[in-house]
Amino acid sequence: MESGNRKEPSGIGIKGIGAYVPEATLTNSDLEQMVDTSDQWITERTGIKKRHRASPDQATSDLAREAALRALDDANLRPSDLDVIIVGTATPDMFFPSTGCLVQRAIGATKAAAFDISAACSGFLYGLSIAEDFIKTGKYENILVIGAETLTRILDWTDRATCVLFGDGAGAAVVGRVGDGRGIISTFMASDGSMGDLLKLPAGGSRMPASEATIRNRLHYVKMEGNKLFKAAVKAMANAATRVLEDSGYTGEDLDLLVTHQANLRIIDATAKRIDIPDEKVYTNVHEYGNTSAASIPIALAEAKRKGVLKHDMLVELVAFGGGLTWASVLMVW
Ligand code: ACO
Secondary structure, three states: OEEOOEEOOOOEEEEEEEEEOOOOEEEHHHHHOOOOOOHHHHHHHHOOOEEEOOOOOOOHHHHHHHHHHHHHHHHOOOHHHOOEEEEEOOOOOOOOOOHHHHHHHHHOOOOOEEEEEOOHHHHHHHHHHHHHHHHHOOOOOOEEEEEEEEHHHHOOOOOHHHHOOEOEEEEEEEEEEOOOOOEEEEEEEEEOHHHHHHEEOOOOOOOOOOOHHHHHOOOOOOEEOHHHHHHHHHHHHHHHHHHHHHHHOOOHHHOOEEEEOOOOHHHHHHHHHHOOOOHHHEEOOHHHHOEOHHHHHHHHHHHHHHOOOOOOOOEEEEEEEEOOOEEEEEEEEO
């Protein structure tokens, strides 16, 4: 369906949104006590001031469960109304069962099929895109898409280049039919495996099973080439941001709100500049949560809605980038 040269929304969108972050926080000054860093360095390079950290008894599915229940409440639906649960995570509770299945059990979503997708920080937008296409087939009505992470569990707390960047949290969205004139207009997903080594967790999988040597060599922690990743992120986010706008006949000036993956303020600013969207239309909360990977966009959406920044009928663009490498974007009328 087209009006002029602009694509119309599909009528499939987010019916309810919810987020949960653990109570405990780690501030930049806390980190100054742990590694050779400073509040000034972290703030200038990333914009991050603090991050939340799961308690020892909380795993990813526990955070996901809370976010899921809040999203269902927001959508005025019950767990038994769900047809599918999709969890984007790089920090599942375990290899299997999937975190999706653990959430399904925890919330009692008895009729839902559940699975995880591995697209790192792009996981939530990959899930949103999959959910829209699933619903378009007519086979499913309500799909819960979750981004949930406990990244603090896979950080090397002796590596100042990575441990200051990430935090824990979860966000969830119930995707379903929202009526004519609203919902998703366009989605885009991309990846480039040739640059996968820039961000990885080397050991613990079939390539390098856990052993005394992998533990001794600290191979169960995030390894990152920050500088190269920064450049790739700016390029890919700008590409993704432009892609769905062009595909739909819109420009950055038409947007009411841009919500990107919250990795780093400088990456967000560069993306916003590329599509000519003014600062006041760019939602950021990276200072409060750090980089929560797949959880960052739904946490930001839930917060923006709660604060009255995100309102019905707004034209909203979501943009993500992450390990893999992966990147994605979604344009929608909220
Ligand atoms: N505190 C103080 N100094 C530090 C710290 C720290 N926490 N970390 C690194 N440094 C030092 C380095 O050792 C280096 O010192 P040297 O010059 O004496 O060797 C210096 O700071 C500069 O290091 P760079 O890595 O070149 O710093 P850069 O300006 O690239 O900033 C950063 C590093 C913030 C990680 C940046 O590269 C970045 O944001 N990259 C993207 C990373 C990212 O967001 N990853 C998340 C996953 S992908 C995604 O979600 C988008």
